[in-house]
Amino acid sequence: MPELPEVETVARDLARLVGGATICTGRILRTANLSTPDPETFTRAIAGRRIEGVRRRAKWVLVDLEGGLILMVHLRMTGQLVVLPATSTPDPYVRAELQLSDQRVIRFRDVRAFGRLALVARREDGSPSRSLDPSGEAALGDHGPEPLEATFTASRFASDLKGRRGRLKSLLLDQRFIAGLGNIYVDEALWRARLHPLATAAALRAAEAERLHHAIVSLLREAVAARGSSIDDYTGPDGDGEMQERLAVYQRGGAPCMRCGTTIRRVTLGGRGTHYCPRCQPLPRGRRAAGSVGDLKKSSTLRRGPRWSESLEEGSLGATATERAAARRRAVRSGGAR
DNA sequence: AGCGTTACCCGCACGC
DNA sequence: TGCGTGCGGGTAACGC
Numbered sequence: 001m002p003e004l005p006e007v008e009t010v011a012r013d014l015a016r017l018v019g020g021a022t023i024c025t026g027r028i029l030r031t032a033n034l035s036t037p038d039p040e041t042f043t044r045a046i047a048g049r050r051i052e053g054v055r056r057r058a059k060w061v062l063v064d065l066e067g068g069l070i071l072m073v074h075l076r077m078t079g080q081l082v083v084l085p086a087t088s089t090p091d092p093y094v095r096a097e098l099q100l101s102d103q104r105v106i107r108f109r110d111v112r113a114f115g116r117l118a119l120v121a122r123r124e125d126g127s128p129s130r131s132l133d134p135s136g137e138a139a140l141g142d143h144g145p146e147p148l149e150a151t152f153t154a155s156r157f158a159s160d161l162k163g164r165r166g167r168l169k170s171l172l173l174d175q176r177f178i179a180g181l182g183n184i185y186v187d188e189a190l191w192r193a194r195l196h197p198l199a200t201a202a203a204l205r206a207a208e209a210e211r212l213h214h215a216i217v218s219l220l221r222e223a224v225a226a227r228g229s230s231i232d233d234y235t236g237p238d239g240d241g242e243m244q245e246r247l248a249v250y251q252r253g254g255a256p257c258m259r260c261g262t263t264i265r266r267v268t269l270g271g272r273g274t275h276y277c278p279r280c281q282p283l284p285r286g287r288r289a290a291g292s293v294g295d296l297k298k299s300s301t302l303r304r305g306p307r308w309s310e311s312l313e314e315g316s317l318g319a320t321a322t323e324r325a326a327a328r329r330r331a332v333r334s335g336g337a338r
Numbered sequence: 339a340g341c342g343t344t345a346c347c348c349g350c351a352c353g354c
Numbered sequence: 355t356g357c358g359t360g361c362g363g364g365t366a367a368c369g370c
Contacts, residue, residue, distance in 0.1 A: 077348085111348085112350080113347075113348055164340085166341055
């Protein structure tokens with residue numbers, strides 16, 4: 001699943017591979033994957049444009065085109081951008097194609113077709129507009145800070161956390177709170193910081209917020225350096241990443257914790273598979289913003305009883321089908337490498 | 339308003 | 355063998 005490190009890898013690979021190339025023609029093979037504009041306008045607008053560069057914002061690949069346009073690509077689950085000779089045969093999962101003037105082609109391939117393309121104007125500040133109108137609203141204006149930028153400081157992060165009452169897992173997945181994290185790196189960051197996925201954001205101590213900040217930044221830096229994690233259907237345009245070998249909890253339900261040996265637990269939170277070490281990442285019960293009995297009675301969440309408690313107590317601790325499949329793939333890979 | 343939850347989109351692999 | 359289901363990113367819609 002492409003998250004920040006994988007998208008960063010794709011953007012860097014593409015910048016090197018097709019930076020400076022010129023698009024002759026573009027065509028959309030599955031119109032549902034194109035958010036905006038309509039396919040005819042897209043085809044007309046993209047033809048003949050030189051690719052000035054490729055960058056990343058949140059989980060979006062931004063292809064800067066001459067004449068103030070940006071081709072936005074979101075890979076979602078299974079999207080890939082591949083650069084091939086124009087003579088190569090496309091498979092049924094190619095959703096869009098850009099013919100280059102140098103006899104190559106950029107293919108957007110997406111098995112599950114969740115990915116999205118958009119051709120928009122570049123605003124004055126370089127950010128993508130929501131439409132071909134450069135004075136339009138910013139497309140990604142509601143996104144949170146980029147965790148690898150200098151402006152994402154520990155103190156800013158700590159004060160952002162203070163203002164939120166939600167749980168860490170759902171908050172870190174929220175692109176408006178912090179950009180670029182997804183299910184894999186949220187679970188990994190929480191394990192590194194030794195924080196429970198259900199810990200209340202606002203209740204974190206200063207040292208815990210700092211630990212989480214450091215975990216996020218160091219994890220993402222490491223993952224970018226390793227070219228991301230090649231998991232399931234995802235692989236970079238220029239080859240596999242290595243980060244999947246270094247994931248501590250993701251898809252390791254039922255396996256021993258790399259720090260303490262306790263069995264990694266897998267639960268479902270907010271519809272997401274969540275992996276954590278019950279010993280290294282204890283849930284701080286009783287440490288809430290307000291502790292009096294009166295306050296507890298007023299809390300509707302507590303009255304109803306939080307749904308996650310059942311899933312946590314009940315278990316479902318074993319490996320899922322996906323995890324068993326992943327374990328098999330890892331075994332095959334390491335066996336083959338030897 | 340903020341938070342949690344669910345449905346949606348889709349194809350595949352798993353498992354009954 | 356065949357069919358139902360879970361998986362998951364982001365968004366939207368919903369209820370509280």
